[in-house]
Amino acid sequence: MNPDFTQTMILTFQVAGITTIILLVLGIPLSYWLAYTSNRAKAVVETLVSMPLVLPPTVLGFYLLVFFSPVNPVGGWLDSWFNLRLVFSFEGVIVGSVLFSLPFMIHPLQSGFGAIPANLREAAATLGISRVKTLFTILLPNMKPGILAGCVLSFAHTVGEFGVVLMVGGNIPGVTRMASIAIYDRVEALDYATAHQYAFVLFAITFAILLLVYMVNRRFARMELA
Amino acid sequence: MIEVNVSKRLHTAEGPMDLVFNGIIEQGEFITLFGPSGAGKTTLLRMVAGLTTPDAGTIVVNGQTWFDSTSRINLSPRRRSIGMVFQDYALFPNLTVAENIGLALPREKRGVIAGELLEVAGLQELAGRKPDKLSGGQRQRVALARALALKPAILLLDEPLSALDLQMRLKLQDELLRLHQRYQPTTLLVSHDLSEVFRLSRRVFVLDRGEVTRSGSPTEVFSQSNISNKFRFNGEVVHIKASGIVYIVHVLVGQDVVQVIASKREMANLKVGKRVLIASKAFNPLIMPLDE
Numbered sequence: 001m002n003p004d005f006t007q008t009m010i011l012t013f014q015v016a017g018i019t020t021i022i023l024l025v026l027g028i029p030l031s032y033w034l035a036y037t038s039n040r041a042k043a044v045v046e047t048l049v050s051m052p053l054v055l056p057p058t059v060l061g062f063y064l065l066v067f068f069s070p071v072n073p074v075g076g077w078l079d080s081w082f083n084l085r086l087v088f089s090f091e092g093v094i095v096g097s098v099l100f101s102l103p104f105m106i107h108p109l110q111s112g113f114g115a116i117p118a119n120l121r122e123a124a125a126t127l128g129i130s131r132v133k134t135l136f137t138i139l140l141p142n143m144k145p146g147i148l149a150g151c152v153l154s155f156a157h158t159v160g161e162f163g164v165v166l167m168v169g170g171n172i173p174g175v176t177r178m179a180s181i182a183i184y185d186r187v188e189a190l191d192y193a194t195a196h197q198y199a200f201v202l203f204a205i206t207f208a209i210l211l212l213v214y215m216v217n218r219r220f221a222r223m224e225l226a
Numbered sequence: 227m228i229e230v231n232v233s234k235r236l237h238t239a240e241g242p243m244d245l246v247f248n249g250i251i252e253q254g255e256f257i258t259l260f261g262p263s264g265a266g267k268t269t270l271l272r273m274v275a276g277l278t279t280p281d282a283g284t285i286v287v288n289g290q291t292w293f294d295s296t297s298r299i300n301l302s303p304r305r306r307s308i309g310m311v312f313q314d315y316a317l318f319p320n321l322t323v324a325e326n327i328g329l330a331l332p333r334e335k336r337g338v339i340a341g342e343l344l345e346v347a348g349l350q351e352l353a354g355r356k357p358d359k360l361s362g363g364q365r366q367r368v369a370l371a372r373a374l375a376l377k378p379a380i381l382l383l384d385e386p387l388s389a390l391d392l393q394m395r396l397k398l399q400d401e402l403l404r405l406h407q408r409y410q411p412t413t414l415l416v417s418h419d420l421s422e423v424f425r426l427s428r429r430v431f432v433l434d435r436g437e438v439t440r441s442g443s444p445t446e447v448f449s450q451s452n453i454s455n456k457f458r459f460n461g462e463v464v465h466i467k468a469s470g471i472v473y474i475v476h477v478l479v480g481q482d483v484v485q486v487i488a489s490k491r492e493m494a495n496l497k498v499g500k501r502v503l504i505a506s507k508a509f510n511p512l513i514m515p516l517d518e
Contacts, residue, residue, distance in 0.1 A: 126275055126303050126310040128305070130304070142320050
């Protein structure tokens with residue numbers, strides 16, 4: 001097998017895996033807050049979280065590029081203090097992917113939290129069980145389908161991401177070249193055979209992942225009915 | 227001793243309603259809050275639990291202030307010593323019966339206390355089951371055992387038996403009495419079932435549209451006149467049959483149906499479903515409707 005192809009596929013799944021883990025860690029507190037708060041800022045935060053659903057990826061990519069460029073104060077500060085450059089780098093692709101896939105993690109988690117009967121949280125409170133313990137022993141175990149959906153959608157969406165990655169990361173083999181970009185690159189070079197290889201693998205994997213989710217969720221639903 | 231003096235404006239389907247309650251509950255007492263749905267019973271219970279915040283007033287439990295609107299004290303439910311049984315039990319579906327009961331307990335005491343409660347509530351066989359594999363009555367027992375686990379200063383029961391059939395209800399009323407005798411928790415029960423009020427509580431507050439209209443012992447509160455009786459039962463009219471110039475009224479008392487003769491005059495206030503008091507004054511039985 002073509003070493004470029006293998007490298008690109010491994011990179012793609014690395015980015016998707018890391019992005020999903022970061023999103024899960026960030027997503028649980030954020031969606032918890034969104035699900036239960038009555039704060040007025042909620043509408044604003046919800047809007048920001050959902051923006052990537054409608055915003056052209058190139059818009060987000062463009063702003064990230066400008067924002068994290070070493071000539072910009074923020075980018076310069078990150079560069080000089082942490083030696084972290086978020087443009088045309090692996091880390092930059094991760095940051096861009098996290099922001100861009102945010103709604104795909106937050107929405108399933110938020111509806112998962114929302115679907116848990118309020119009196120389970122109230123019962124935990126009357127028993128003096130702390131919020132953190134309630135989250136881990138009662139809330140999260142009762143919203144497994146939501147967690148699974150959030151992870152899988154984020155993963156699949158990151159695998160298929162194109163615009164943000166191209167803008168922020170460019171097309172550096174082994175660093176920022178993800179499968180979807182490789183397809184574009186190969187088609188431009190009229191190398192249809194390799195493009196097809198990438199395209200078919202993405203198609204098959206995405207199909208398999210989504211099929212798995214639907215099957216697992218059906219089992220969850222049946223378990224709840226039983 | 228628990229002193230509750232609270233008020234809150236509620237927005238109901240029939241417009242705003244002011245819920246006002248002032249009462250003192252002694253240690254170990256079993257109190258019921260009785261009234262039609264929408265009277266504010268559950269809200270009152272939730273205010274004691276800290277799940278709903280009163281507009282004004284104080285809640286003082288054994289000398290500790292749980293709520294005081296003037297000094298802005300409002301203990302969170304987590305810091306109030308309460309045990310609550312919700313109308314639909316609110317058992318944690320992912321945990322077993324034993325885990326539900328033991329979750330709030332410190333690890334080192336979990337085994338002993340949960341074990342004792344499982345035994346007292348007759349749940350040993352079911353310790354490893356999840357709530358979805360239990361019957362309604364079994365779920366109710368788990369919820370009660372869970373609420374008692376922390377030995378709360380006050381036990382709050384929100385219509386805990388309303389979802390069960392009559393036979394199970396009677397059985398669990400006995401069980402509730404037994405548990406109350408054993409652990410002596412100060413108990414506040416919300417109910418709209420009159421037989422439950424009579425069987426379980428010594429004192430009842432009748433709530434109507436947010437106000438306490440009557441309070442006292444169940445018999446004082448629900449029978450109009452104080453007659454000196456040899457014996458008396460409360461029941462429900464299940465069937466009325468005309469027989470010549472009199473009527474035969476079938477009354478469900480506990481699980482037995484009793485037949486009582488009533489005159490046409492007495493029949494004026496009676497109909498099937500009416501709650502009645504049957505009393506015998508020397509030799510002549512009396513039958514009269516109860517106020518609700």
